[in-house]
Amino acid sequence: MTIVRPTTDGAACREADPALFFPTTPAGEHQDSQVAAAKTLCRGCPMRQACLTHALEFSEGEGIWGGFTSRERRRLRVLAARRRALDPRVVYELRAGRAVRVPVDDRPAVVHILSRLGWSDTRIGEALGVEPFAVHVAMAAGANAAFYAAAEERCTQDPHGAVA
Numbered sequence: 001m002t003i004v005r006p007t008t009d010g011a012a013c014r015e016a017d018p019a020l021f022f023p024t025t026p027a028g029e030h031q032d033s034q035v036a037a038a039k040t041l042c043r044g045c046p047m048r049q050a051c052l053t054h055a056l057e058f059s060e061g062e063g064i065w066g067g068f069t070s071r072e073r074r075r076l077r078v079l080a081a082r083r084r085a086l087d088p089r090v091v092y093e094l095r096a097g098r099a100v101r102v103p104v105d106d107r108p109a110v111v112h113i114l115s116r117l118g119w120s121d122t123r124i125g126e127a128l129g130v131e132p133f134a135v136h137v138a139m140a141a142g143a144n145a146a147f148y149a150a151a152e153e154r155c156t157q158d159p160h161g162a163v164a
């Protein structure tokens with residue numbers, strides 16, 4: 001299989017075996033360690049955002065791009081859509097100290113927004129009525145969804161700067 005990456009300049013994987021990013025072994029321990037090794041490279045890669053953007057732009061269905069497997073990219077698409085659809089009044093009410101029921105699927109976006117507003121994990125947990133562990137999980141998901149949403153946005157920009 002010939003694998004074309006968006007760029008090799010500066011990419012952390014430029015000297016890695018491209019097959020590392022396209023596991024062909026059956027699901028299991030070996031595949032897990034291969035995926036983990038690929039993701040470790042992606043985490044420190046300066047091309048990560050461009051790589052994910054490329055995967056979205058060309059609807060890459062297979063492989064690890066920007067540190068995300070195809071399954072994770074599908075999940076991120078859903079989270080990014082939830083983030084876009086989030087009613088801003090939810091965050092407004094929470095900031096005003098009023099109790100709001102936040103559906104589990106909206107939690108990553110809400111936690112990520114509150115964190116960026118400077119709220120501590122403890123304060124977020126208390127406001128949402130969830131354990132610190134749940135805050136951490138939602139925080140990671142929300143940050144990844146924001147990263148994905150930014151990549152999606154880049155896909156809709158034309159080379160001349162106009163947004164489609």
Ligand code: SF4
Pocket residue numbers: 005011012013014021041042043045046047048049051052064065066067
């Ligand atoms: S994000 Fe990962 S797959 Fe993409 S260029 Fe960087 S190291 Fe390679």
